[in-house]
Amino acid sequence: MGPVWRRLASLACLILPLLPTTFGAAWGEALRIGTDARYPPFTYFTPEGRLTGFEVDLGNQICDNLGVACQWVDLPFSRLMPALREGRIDAIMSSLSITPERRRLVAFSTKYYSTPIRFVVARDAPVTIDAAGLAGRRIGAIIGTTHVDHLFHGFSHAMAPILFETQGEMIDALISGGLDLVLGDSLGLWHFLNTPRGAGFTWAGNPVYVDEGIGIAVRQEDTELVERIDRVIDKLLVNGTFLRINARYFPFNIY
The missing domain is CATH 3.40.190.10 (Periplasmic binding protein-like II)
Structure with a gap:
């Protein structure tokens, strides 16, 4: 374990090793969210080793509203989908495009931003x-x-x-x-x-534009989770929280 990981261990939002547990065991306590932490300004490490970015801030707000802790799992983008389907993470929040092909593999939340x-x-x-x-x-x-x-x-x-x-x-x-x-x-x-x-x-x-927007991916059987995430995203869009987070990273609305 390198120095960045040791520094992160003291933070409230942790980057945790992949754990071979099911979503049901984690629900109610923590949501393991996979992300590629090398994609600024969406997810990245500060020089001090703190995970930050638009998706991290938004994801933490979603977890707060769900009443669970976010446990961020840093993986290369290409390894996120296998980790989700194998049950080693509970969700993907890593600028993942919603496409018909991916819908055959996972369930998606409503979009939380759009990008060509x-x-x-x-x-x-x-x-x-x-x-x-x-x-x-x-x-x-x-x-x-x-x-x-x-x-x-x-x-x-x-x-x-x-x-x-x-x-x-x-x-x-x-x-x-x-x-x-x-x-x-x-x-x-x-x-x-x-x-x-x-x-x-x-x-x-x-x-x-080649997709339906960017969404949070979960396993297809986790229908309750995706429904609850959708309600939270809608709430954050209505109450102004989304725009406040947006403004930290972009001078324009990315929704």
């Missing part, structure tokens, strides 16, 4: 966003996302993107020149473009 996907390129190396313009380009995407599906189905089944487990790794490759462009959620990439590291990069092409 979009390409980012270097300012001095513009790219035309069509099948011909992308042919032969080194395109970065995060494994297991709708971004990869869009490349295959929207442009060419012969497309061979370079896949990464985290957005941070993908951005590092773009900055170092290992990629020609990346495709990702526009809000996560908006955050990157508004940092000093993103000064030399810009949008390419138009935003595209």
Whole structure:
């Protein structure tokens, strides 16, 4: 266990190891929420090792209203769905797109934000966003996302993107020149473009919506849980809590 984990152990909201318990055993005490903690401004660690971000703040509010503690479990994005289906976490709150394909595997809450996907390129190396313009380009995407599906189905089944487990790794490759462009959620990439590291990069092409919004995923049999989460999300939208959390991270409404 590294120093970050030791510091987190003293916090009220814990990052816990995966426990092989069922949801029924945890309900009433704690909700184990899986997230990829390398996706600012949604989930990330501060330099002091504290987990924070839009989804963390919103998730903690949801847990408070459910009368349970949040136990945040940090996993790479591609490992979240298996962990949920195997019962090692109770929910996923990690900018997970709601799609018909995923609905066959898990149940989703109502959406809690919306974001299109979009390409980012270097300012001095513009790219035309069509099948011909992308042919032969080194395109970065995060494994297991709708971004990869869009490349295959929207442009060419012969497309061979370079896949990464985290957005941070993908951005590092773009900055170092290992990629020609990346495709990702526009809000996560908006955050990157508004940092000093993103000064030399810009949008390419138009935003595209490829899902039904972003929701919290639970196992299909956990109908009571998803119904209670939906009621809480509706409450937070009505009483202004959602907008207050939104304003901490974005100068515009992302709902």
